[in-house]
Amino acid sequence: MIVSPEAEAPLNIPSFRDPAGFVFRQEDRILRVVNPAWVPGLEAFLQTRTAREGTRSGRLVRSTRSLRSDAGELGAHADYIIEHERIPFPAYPYEWPPEMLHAAAALTLDFARQALEEGFGLKDATPYNVLFRGSQPVFVDVLSFERRDPADGIWMAYGQFVRTFLLPLMASRYFGFPLSGVLGSPRDGLEPETLYRWAGWRRRLMPRFLSLVSLPKWIALCERAGASRYHRKPADSPEEARFVVEGILKSCQRHLAALEPREINSSAGTGNASTWSGYLDGKSIYTPGQLVQKEVFVAEALALAKPRTVLDVGANEGHFSFLAARQGCSVVAIDSDPVVTGSIWRRAARERYDVLPLVVDLTRPTPAIGWRNLECASFLDRARGGFDLVMMLAVIHHMLVTERVPLEDLLALAAELTREYLLIEFVAPEDPMFQRIVRGREELYAHLTHSRFEAAAAQRFELVRTMQIDGLHRWLYLFRRRRAAG
């Protein structure tokens, strides 16, 4: 298919690879220009059972035809524009725990198999086609579906599915690599050669490594074929082609099932337990009574503030994120530990909580990446001013001591993130957990008292309510952002 130059995405649009069209944002609306040659295919797909049931169940993004006059300058010359529902907080695969990548892969394969039954196929298979609405994955790239050549017995997106889903899951499971390292900078995932280098001889011969890593690596060494190798090969009959593609998809599903991240048992410290797993179950300094006191304060603060959207910074296993979700809030829960973030996702998905867990360290937040740094916005650009309430419970001492973030700057960032309220826990230098991380640097924090903290906060926030937790050098605060603060 020839693409005319004017049909390509204009400069500075973060979506430009797909010749079928591009997505752009018009104020709060998400619009997609579809190039004329792809319109009949898209319209036909949107009429399929796969698309209708997917949209109804929320697994496929809602799409409606939009008028050119509504689409601003970018849509002015487009013949066909669709508007998508807006997913509340877009997050990228390198911010997901492995559990979410696994769920996104399962959704992709489900759609590939369902669409196959109706004569459609997925032309690409990347986790960037999936966003999460709370804990639920949503397939957002409707232009990935194309009418299949019935005689085509190859799934062209297989290689991409392996590189961006299966191999990163293997890297996480067998080598403990976080997805931020394998899906951030390399846009198109991991090559089999990379995992081959990491694996020893015995592992290279394990069945899963053999088919996804070692054989492709050895074949590539011998491969001298020209470009015709990569062109579509017609099978003898449509039935045969479909049987073959179904077999390929089933094989991907078998690999995926075997790579499902292991569930941790926090209390027993088994599975993939990390330092922060099961923190509130025995590693924290709270007695049950003190924890109840904190829960009551948080619940009352939430009832008072009535936020719709909450950012929980340093969420650990999401104890307070779930408390907020139970009160009807839509929560983004961030923590730097992929293991605890994964456990939040499991619970949120199982119990249908509106909680989106992300592996983000607020002291080193995800930068903007991709072409011209425009393809994927930084975490702060997405989060700034995006929440009615920001929770920072038992976390700021880590930011102050471990990361040496100045207190005033920490509060300035909190004021940028919240539209209204800040629910924060101040941990004084006398606190045993503070002393555990300060390790001989007490002098640096001698001036840090709760009075000084209150004075620093007063520059940007007004105090709504506060409470000291009984028997601890910890204070809880509900602040309201001053109007002029920024």
Next chain:
Amino acid sequence: MIKNTNGKSAFLILTKVLLLWLPLVLASPSKAFGYIDPGAGTFVYQTAYAMLLGGTFYLRRMLDRVWRKRK
């Protein structure tokens, strides 16, 4: 020798699979529509796996015919 409904031997059908279908898979170029990188070794691995599945497809069809005839 097993005979199918058309009277051809199983051996002949398998030969057809190997001689006609495999070269088709390996050597007939047509238009390339994809815009993503299909990979190198992974793509060839998939092609080989597809060949195996294609062979399975014909084998199953042949066995089905034999089974139906015996019934």
